[in-house]
Amino acid sequence: MATGYFFPHRHILGIDHLSAEDIEHILTIAESFKEISARPIKKVPTLRGNTIINLFFEPSTRTRLSFEVAAKRMSADTFNISASTSSATKGETLIDTARNITAMRPDIIIIRHAYSGAPHMLTRYVDAAIINAGDGTHEHPSQGLLDMMTVREHKGRLEGLKIAIIGDIMHSRVAHSNILGFTRMGSRVHVFGPATLLPPGLDRLGATVCTSLEEAVRDADVVMTLRIQKERQNDPLLPSFREYAREYGVTREVVALARPDALVMHPGPVNRGIELMPDVADGPRSVILDQVTNGVAVRMALLYLVTGNT
Amino acid sequence: MAENWLIKDGRIIDPKNGIDRQGDLLVLEGRIAAEGTPVPASARVVDASGCWVVPGLVDMHVHLREPGEEYKEDILSGTRAAAAGGFTAVVCMPNTRPVNDCRAVTEMILERARQGSARVYPVAAISQGSRGERLAEFGELKKAGAVGVSDDGLPVRDSQLMRRAMEYAGDFGLTVISHCEEPSLATGVMNEGEVATRLGLKGIPAAAESIMVYRDIALAEQTGRKVHIAHVSTAMSVELIRSARARGVRVSAETTPHYFTLTDEAVEGYNTLAKMNPPLRTEADRQAIRQALADGTFDAIATDHAPHSVLEKEVEFDLAANGIIGLETSLPLALALVREGLIDPRRLVELMSTGPAAVLGLSAGSLAAGAAADITVIDPEAIFTYTEDQVVSRSRNSPFLGWRLQGRAVLTMVDGRVTFSRLET
């Protein structure tokens, strides 16, 4: 890494706080860690003696497992606290929980929470480094970083690429992190979805809001679809999955509008046949499994950096 | 026992009586004395040089939390905060526990207020329990001392109920005060827009307010009755109110210091002290609100003083209670508008005293001879930083903590009795 650069963040709360230089640094370190996962003995002593708590207030197998694998490969001690086993269900507040956990002197707390801003709040009450593993509809920074890593691995660069993000932009923390991240790295992010799922101000975040699926996908280098949910809290967002699949689903014909070497991505889990057709999800352009592999490497890099390494 | 006071060398600003003069004001036996009345030797002298002497300020929208939530505020602590902010009268909303929807609660509030540091005028509920179903007994509530009716905090969904409330309230000379939000649209936690999108917080569109403002204007126009729109936050609401007033609809309106001072950017960092209902809006809305304060569209600046403890505020943003305290910062924030040249001191007094008194028919807002000596002395220049240890209210949920403010009340007097003073007297 270039001399004179120090990773300036104690917490990873969102891509919004990261500069292009920070992202570049994280991806470079993640790429170097990827090799560890390919070794016969997939373990380095880097974080030996560190205590990492996975504090998950929302069910998640994939992200939690990915962080846990990352921590174990770096020899940290990890503890999982999920909403069902923690006292959060007994009316204990996030602050109470945080204070109790602090007594265990963790070095890093990885938090997943249903409310946007919960990781920010945690930083005010605990000493540990906080990594946001997804908060409400705000951000999911490690997912955004692993998506950028995956694209860069295949394309050799991020600058100048056209990234099409299709679907429920409003409720997707992955979309928010990706819009901010890819834009910061010089990609052109085009978004499209039903108007009911496009929040105001996306243009101010740096995205181009398209008026048709074709406009979004044409000549794209990456076609990313998002998991769709039919309704939230009595808000009639969509009439049916059937209609969504017909009007907004990413089919082979849609992908054909993109560049011939375009990548198909999805943060998972995929509703096959709704937002993404099975032949596309499992097709030759899909890099969905690479996303999973890179997830571990990116999370190793984040654990490494927030513990003060550079 | 009321004392006699000579408030010397102040700038006396009394827009209701067309007065703006430099000089002395004499208070005898709790009342304003006529100019030229001989000063008795017993009169205590207040040096008001460099200060404004104005009719006592009136806040027409506060939540005193008593009965039911005294850990946040009660009538004594709330009126102490009022006096410290320069207010001699406050109008308290009925969303207490129990709701002020009957004579017993109204009388209890008035009874407790006798020991308070400001006059308290209760607003009673529009509907029984503020459940939005049946009208409360306005006749009885009026007799008990209510000055208006409102289901503040819970917008009246049912348009027929709102129409009947306006008609029936008019029979008793009560003004209906409307918290305007269309509930099905107002399901978010902050203003809908770029900031909400960036923070991943659910937005409340400006239309949620303006739809209800228009409905209530239409009902007031239909019935020929009065309606008062509480805490206006959007440019569109301002436009609707301005045009309704121009065609003679009996609509009055208030806004709050936070809507003319802050925007939704204040939520940045998930600041729950910037969470209120209606939410802080955009810069364009803020500018429209400021314009409407200057051009006469608004009758009053009210605080919507809403005390909450850390239990309600030191939580995830989505779960945090709405509202901030405002009694102690309203005057300095309004004085900033004067310094910026947006309004003159006379207009400030209209907005903070005469105007709200007129909307609710209160005998406040005048320094005429014989009037009760409800007086606020303001030092418009005093610079101070508003810190937590200065807060008089029982709760400290203010987004203005740490702000450097200019101008404040230095003496507050009700019926010639000093309720707050920073002066040597």
Ligand SMILES: [Zn+2]
């Ligand atoms: Zn209200």
